[in-house]
Structure formats: structure tokens, C-alpha cells
Amino acid sequence: MRTTRLPAEIRPVLDNGVPAVMVTCSADGVPNATVLSQVYYVDETHAALSFQFFSKTIRNVRENPRAYVCVFDITGHASWALQLEFQRSETEGPIFDAMEMQIEAIASATGMSGIFKLRAADIYRVLSVERLPSPEAAS
């Protein structure tokens, strides 16, 4: 079932920082896939993605604001497919702070402070949400 709003059950999945895969496409149609550390729940129609090193991803998004993100519910054994559209980048505020806190926690303990850091919180509008069959269910 596809919807244009983020369902309630996806929120803990996002809040818990479940690893996600993000796919973008350049203006000339070349796709790019990368792993995201955070997909942050903003509200029912918006999500924030962490901007750290993804120069290719960012360039693609700047050329083509559409993105496809797949998140995994490790407890519910479900996957979710989100179609998003880039709206803006935030470098401060509560969304940025919440996302930065987690990244800093890891970076400070791994000697990557100042390198492995949140550069911006990119705010995307949710175009569609679709729950995918779990791998176990599929098999």
C-alpha cells in the first residue's frame, strides 16, 4: 500500500537510526546508491537525511531533487520504500541538533571528531511511502 504520509509505525524505525539505502539520479540519468546513517522523522510529510560525505549524492540531488530511500524495520522485519523530494538544507535547529548528536557520539569515540560530522540536515518532502514485503516473508 502506497501513501503520501509517513505512517506512525515507521517512526520508531526512523528514530532508532536503522541503516538505510539511498538512491539518487543525476540529471543525465546516472543512478547512485549509498548507505545513510540516519533518516530522521520530521513530521508526517517530511524526513531529514544526514549530509556528511555524499558529494555524489548531493550533486545528484542538486541536479535532480528526487530520491529513493529504503529503510529496514529490524524488529518488524519489514522494509519501507520512500520517494522523497529535496526541499532545503538545515545547519542548525532542533532537527540538525538531534541528528548531529548521534553522529558526534560515534565520531568522538572513534577518533573521527571534526571529520565524521554532520554538515547539514537535508529536509525532504515525502512523495510516497510503501511498505515492502520482508525478506523472510518473501522467502
Added chain:
Amino acid sequence: MSDSPREHGHPATEPARGAGESPGVHARVDANPEELARRTAELARKAAEFQILRRVSSDINSTLDLEEIYDVALRTMDELFEFNHANILLPEPGGETLAVVASRGYENQATGGRVRIGTGVIGVVAQKRKMLHVNNLGQQRAYAAAQRRQMMRSGRATEIGDAVPVPGLPNAESQIAIPLLIRDELIGVFSIESPVRRTFSEHDRELVTIVANQIATAIHNARLYEERRRAAEALQAANVSLEARVAERTAALERELRVAEELLSDARSRVEGPLIGESATVHALRDAIAREAARTEPLLLTGPPGAGKEAVAHAVHGASRLRGPFIFVSCPELHTQHRHVPVDSRSAIRPEGLLLASKLELASGGTLFLEAVHELPLELQPALQKMLENHASFRSGDESHVSDVRVIASTTRDVARDVQSGRLTPLFRLLSRNRIVVPALADRREDIPALVDHFVRRLARRFGRVVDGVSPEAMRRLETYMWPGNIRELRTVLERAILVSRGTVLEIDEELLDEKLAVGSYRLVSLLGSGGMGEVWLARHRLLARPAAVKLIRPDAQLGAAHDQLVRRFQREAQVTAGLRSPHTVQLYDFGVNDGGSFYYVMEFLEGLDLHQIVSRFGPQPTERVITFLRQACRSLAEAHEHGLVHRDIKPANLFVTRLGPEYDYLKVLDFGIVKNQPGQDATMLSAQGILQGTPAFMAPELVFGESRVDGRADLYSLACSAYWLLTGQLLFPASTPAEMLLHHVRTSPVPPSQVSELPVARELEAILMMCLEKDPAKRPLSALDLDSQLARVPCEPWMQDRARAWWETHAPDVVARRSF
């Protein structure tokens, strides 16, 4: 909570709820059995959570012990979330680190691990003060590691720091760290971890926030309690310390108060003591004080040292209408005290004068007491005299500044004698118009018991001793003692007796009194006689126990140059006398000046009688015995004259007859060349040139004239006068005054003794004596030896030892029987 429905997530259709809601309780229940089971399980979970929350609230708030709070917190979190591994960390002093204070579920981790604030999940939570849940730690670490490798490959290794170990599971996959806050103050961090990925719902966040708040409040309260308990303990300790200090200070103040009371009592005792007693002497003294208190003229107090002149001055001041202060000035100390007085170099007034002036100003409206006024510097006396006469200001001499000070002075000098001799300075003449004689203690012996009782009670209280009084023997000793130091000495003796006493009844042993009466190496034992300004004491050598006679003479001179000159003369003459070896000259053992400024010399102690006593008691003596005495005196005088030493005071009282071993009627000449002291007469004088010396009844004419060149023939004249007394029992020239007698020595021819004596006088002896009594020394025998030769030729029955012995055994058997000491 292994069966927690949380693990299965909430139904997608169920709206998000707050922690306080009870989902399903008010919702419509579907007939769907699965939904019913889910709702039932949800209710059970909520009920379980409620029970846990209620219990944690109860448990954690029922104790103020931090260890118990940690234990409840760890157990509760485990029950709620089953992460199985948990830490509680508290900030350390300095605010840069957190330390693990309690943990649960870690096999090899003890408390004490440390996290730097800002590092790792816990450190960042402490820094941001926000809860953080990470459930993909493994992936995050892998992602960071990948980035590290990428950077190292790209040559940016220097930008990478070292990994920082943090307490907790090394392979944790999920971690929740909750800040423990009280009004934004970080109390600590609660961290729970799991090796597997765990979701953490909004409901869980709310739940953990509730518990964390409980934990934070409990820890905060416990720490506050602990701080207050420590503060209370510190306060209590401070109170104890303060109480101890207050008690110590109070005790010190009480001691100071006791000392002050004792000093006051002591001061009162000094003032009141001398006036205690019911003797006629003290009654007269009190009457004199009352009489003088009503007057304003200067007052002079005379009396021996220690008799209580200052106390009498206080009494006069106290009984007067004066309301000003009583100012004490020690005249002998003006010399030393004036050094502290600022001096105006332009002023003509000497520093001593300025000091005295300042004391006078202090005494305004009151009394100025000049102690030992005879030692007031001579140069100050005119100014003081003028002030006393005109009531003028001492400092300015301006008579318009009327002085309202009553001046009372004291002196130990015999003013009555000075008045008679006309030797008073103008100041003394002025002061002596009003006099009170403060009696010596020896003159008021009947007051001694009352004085002893007074001093003993006060001194015993002062020293904290229980004293019932003095023993009868001690009292007898005190009553018969001479008290040369008067009341001051009595007080000192009693003070010493109390200090050394072991019982409640004081004993005053001889040593205690002896010690007060010591000169040089001799202790004075008893007073043999006194008069004028001198006393003769029986004394005993401290070590040799040899009896001796000590003569004490108070010099009639002020301190200063005159006194020093007197001391030098005394020493010189004593040294000459000590060189005399005649067995008929009293032997001089020692001499000196004691602490009181009195001269003393120690001579051999003689048992016997002087010629004055012999004649006074037993009448004229026979010729042969007189010749025996005269010849012995001649031998003594002959040696002295040979040394150029003239006795100048030969008289019967200085010719002492004693027993020397088996020999009776052994004559010794006393007081050789040192100090002339005539008991009963006010004519004690040193042998300085130009000063009238000797005893008028026995004084040679050339001494009366005060001739500067006097030789031994003056002593022969005096010896003849003494012989006249021995033979006749009468003085050579009877007269009513000393002056008349002196005139006789100069002008009058003596009556031969044979015409006066009731006993026969040998004609030859009379001729010799009349020759000795010639006004012109040239007509007298040439010398003492010449006189001795002439006496030896007088035909008479010899005075034999058996007669002498018989005389003594008949007339003075006690003297014959007595052995010294």
C-alpha cells in the same frame, strides 16, 4: 519483559499515545479475538509497567542511601527494558569527566570507569543533556572505520585521532543514554546497552524519562541529604569546637577575674592592712588621718620603711572631700622615668620637672603622693615649694593657674631631729608643718595578731590555700620579732609561710625570719640595741655559725653623689680599721652596704658590759680597776694612732669589758674610726672634716672647735673623761644641753675627780687625768703609749684576775656563765 508487546510494535492503525494514556481502556473493543488478545496483552504490559513505576517510586524514595538508589535504578531499568547491561555515571569534580558509580550486567567491569564529557554516546549525552538512542552502533562504527581507512588511503591520516575507549560493552549494538537532570543541572547519566539491535519507541522514551527523573531526584536528594548531613556534622563539630573555645575562654576570663579580684584584694590589703588594730598607736593614727583629711595643706608622712605610709596617704585621700585621683610618684624613680618624657629643647624645665608637672596635672582635684620625697632632685624642690606656697601651676609657674592638688609626701628621715638640728631644706620645712608619724610595727606589737589574721586570710584566699591561722609558737615568734621591715616584712613573711606550708596551721620558723634579716654572710638573730639611726644585732655566720655583732647604720644622706662619697669614706675607714690587730680593738669581720642602702659592719660578738653600763648599774669603780681598763684602752689607741686613725668618740659606752677565755675584765675599744653613733643622742655623724663629731660629754675642745688637724690626743682627752665617769659616776661637766656641755669643754676647768667621787682616787692617777683633760693638746700626754706608761707607774694595789672574776660572779653571774649562743 520478554513478552512485552513492544517487541512486536504497535498496530499501524493505532494512533500515537502519550505515556499517561491507557490505550484500549476507553477504546471500543472489537470482536476480533486477535485484537482482543493484543489489547489484553497491552493492558497486562501497562499494568506491569505501572507496578514497576509504583514500586520504583516507593523504593527509590524510601532511602537516602546512594548505593540503594543505584541498585533500585539499575534493577528497574532492567525490568522495564531488559537491556541487561547498565551503568550509572556521575560528574566528577572539575566537570570534565563522568565516573561509573554503579553498574549491572557487566562481567568484567567494575565501577570506576571514566568518560570524558563530549566523547561517546554517554559523553555527548552529558554534554547536550538530551537522551540519545543508537541501535546501529555496529554499523555506525563500521561506517566510521571505513571512513578512517578511506582517509588513511588518501593521505589524511594525520587528521585522524585515536579511538577513545569508553566503559560499556565493546560489541554493543544498541545503547540508550539518559541524562539525569534536576532543573537543567546534570546529576549524572544512566546508560543501558544491548549486544543486539533494539528498538526504542516513543513510549519507551517517555517511560525511561519518568524513571530517569525519579532516579535524578533520588540521587539529588540523597546527595543533598549527604551534604547537609556533612554540613550538620561539620556544624556540630564547629559547635563543639566553639563550645570548647567558649568554655576555654570563659575559664580564662574567670581566671583573669580571680587574678583581678586578688589584685584588688591585695591592693585593698596593702591600703587597709596598716590601719588594722586596736592599739592606742593605731587609734592615734586614725585620729590623725581624720584630722588631716579635712585639711588641704601639704602633709608629710614620716616613719620607717614598710610601715604603711602610702596606705596612710590613701586613707587621708579617701577620707577627704577630694574627688580627683590619687597619683603616686616615686621620687627616687624620677631619674629613670623621665627618659620617657618628650623634652622641648627650648624649655628650661628639666625632664624630671616635666614628669612631675604631668603627674600634678593628672592629680587635678585629687592627691599627689610623693613617695620618698627626701630623694626628690634638689633642683626640683624650689619649683615644688613655690607651687605649694602659692598654689601655682608647677609647669608654668604662673600663679594665676591655681593648683587644686593636695600634696602628701613621705619620708623615712627623722624629720624631728632634722628640725632640731636646723638641717631641713626650705621644701622640707614647708612640708613638715603638718606631719603624721606612721609608727613602726615594733611600736604597735599588740596589733600583730590582728594584722596576722588579716593578711593570712587574704593571702590564703589569693593562693587558694586553706589556712586556719598560725600556731601559738609562730605567733609568739611574730610578736617578739623586731620587724625591721615593718608591715611590709610581716606580709612577706606570711606570704612565704603560706606558700611553703603543708598544713592548715602556719609555722613561722626562725629561718623564715632570719632570711629577711641578713646582711652579707650573716643572719641577724636578735636586736641588741638601737638608737639614733643605727641598730646593733646579734648575728650568726651562715656557714661558720660564728657569733657576731652587726651594726646597721642608715646614712643620713640622699642618694646620689653625696651618698656615693659617703660609701667610699665608709669603705676606706672600714679597711683601715680591719687592719688593726690589737687584741683590745674589737675585731672587724666584714662590712658593706645592704640593699636598703644602710651601712653595716660585722664585728666580733662580745659578752659582757660596757663601762657606761657598769657604772650605771654598779656605781664608781676603784682606782686600780680603772687603771686596768685605761691601760688596755691605751694599747688599742696606740696602734690606731700609729695608723693615723683617730677614734673621735671614746666614751664609756665604746669601752666594752668582756671575758676572754680565762681572762676577766678584758677591755675592747668599739666603733673604731668608722661611724659615730651615740644612742640617746641625735648626733650620729661620719668622721668627715669640718663636721662636729663625737659625744658632747666626752668631746675634746679641738673637736668642739672643729679643727681640721686633730690627732690622737683628742682620744686621750675623751679617755680621761671616761675615766672621770668611772671614778666618780658623774660626767666631767654636768649640763642641761649639749651646747652648754661643749662650752664647758672649751672654757671650764674640770673639778678633780677626788672631789666628786665617793671612792678614794689615787692622787697620781688624778694628776694624769687632769693632764689629759688639758684644753691644749700639747699639754696632754704625748701619746697613748706615754699615757699607758704613766698609768703603769701609779702606785696602787693591782687589780688581779681573782678580784675581777669575783666581781663578775657577784655582779653579773649570767654574763660569766653564758657562752655565746
